[in-house]
Amino acid sequence: MNPRRIMILLLAVPVLSLLATAQTLTDSTDPSASVKITPAARPDLTYIRPTERTRLVNYFFDTFGPYPIVGAAIAGGINQVDNTPPEWKQGAAGFGKRFGSDFGIAAVTTTTRYGLARAFREDTLYYRCDCKGVFPRLNHAVISTFTGRRGHDGHRVFSFSALVAPYAGTMTAVYGWYPGRYNAKDGFRMGNYSLLGYVGGNVALEFLYSGPHSLLNRMHLNNGHGAPDNGAPRPGPNR
Numbered sequence: 722m723n724p725r726r727i728m729i730l731l732l733a734v735p736v737l738s739l740l741a742t743a744q745t746l747t748d749s750t751d752p753s754a755s756v757k758i759t760p761a762a763r764p765d766l767t768y769i770r771p772t773e774r775t776r777l778v779n780y781f782f783d784t785f786g787p788y789p790i791v792g793a794a795i796a797g798g799i800n801q802v803d804n805t806p807p808e809w810k811q812g813a814a815g816f817g818k819r820f821g822s823d824f825g826i827a828a829v830t831t832t833t834r835y836g837l838a839r840a841f842r843e844d845t846l847y848y849r850c851d852c853k854g855v856f857p858r859l860n861h862a863v864i865s866t867f868t869g870r871r872g873h874d875g876h877r878v879f880s881f882s883a884l885v886a887p888y889a890g891t892m893t894a895v896y897g898w899y900p901g902r903y904n905a906k907d908g909f910r911m912g913n914y915s916l917l918g919y920v921g922g923n924v925a926l927e928f929l930y931s932g933p934h935s936l937l938n939r940m941h942l943n944n945g946h947g948a949p950d951n952g953a954p955r956p957g958p959n960r
Contacts, residue, residue, distance in 0.1 A: 768875025771846060776835065779846060784831045793824035808900045822894055830890030830915065837882030843869035845883050847926050862927040866920045887919060888912035 771779075783789065797820035804811065809818045838845045848870075850861035869880035888909065895908035 767851075768870065768873075770870075770873060770875065771844060776839070776846075780831065780835045783835075784828050789824065789827045789831070793820050793827060796823040806900050806903075822898060825898070826890040826894045826911075826915070828890075829893045830886045833889040834882050834886035837885065838869060838880070841871075841882060843871055843878070843880055843882060844875065845869040845880055847923055849927055858927050859924065862923040863920055865923050866916070883919075884916075887915035891915055 797816055800806075800819045800823070801811070801816045805819075809815045834845055837843075847865055850858045852858060852861065864877075867880060867883060868877050869883060870876065871878045891911035892905065892908040894911075895903045895905065899907075
């Protein structure tokens with residue numbers, strides 16, 4: 722793999738979204754657009770724990786939906802250009818192996834995250850920040866990569882499942898179908914970039930907004946892995 726290129730690709734959209742959001746905040750001068758600052762604890766007070774059906778639907782979407790398929794195709798294309806691993810060679814057969822490998826890594830990662838979250842009674846769905854400003858929302862997106870919610874009040878806790886899952890996927894690939902010269906060190910390195918990919922994905926989920934009738938909303942990518950709405954107004958592009 723060329724992890725540097727993959728990381729740049731994963732983070733390109735979130736960075737552009739951040740710049741657009743910052744410009745929107747700068748241009749907004751209408752006093753009527755001001756809103757009351759929400760205390761940090763409010764999301765926990767209005768938290769609605771997802772049902773088992775919601776978890777199951779999101780698991781299948783995050784594992785077999787368009788997002789992981791497109792991601793695997795992009796990653797496989799980058800690996801094809803870099804000829805990584807070289808043992809898989811070029812052509813359609815080589816791309817098929819790389820696409821299948823990246824899709825398999827994502828599937829194992831997602832299954833591990835959901836499975837461990839169920840075992841530890843965690844809610845690892847992404848919830849957009851009920852706050853204002855680029856940096857508070859960016860901070861929320863990054864922290865959400867390593868945390869989850871627990872209990873009926875949805876208090877935030879460190880998520881062991883979210884931390885372990887990316888490495889479970891890459892280690893499975895290294896010892897399952899990668900050429901024999903790859904080892905745990907490669908799996909750990911690949912897992913690091915997979916974790917960075919989750920950070921970039923959360924930033925995109927936080928800042929990308931395109932309205933209630935858009936294709937992204939119908940694919941529930943606007944609603945952070947399908948996290949249930951708590952009844953409060955959803956933040957628009959200026960929140």
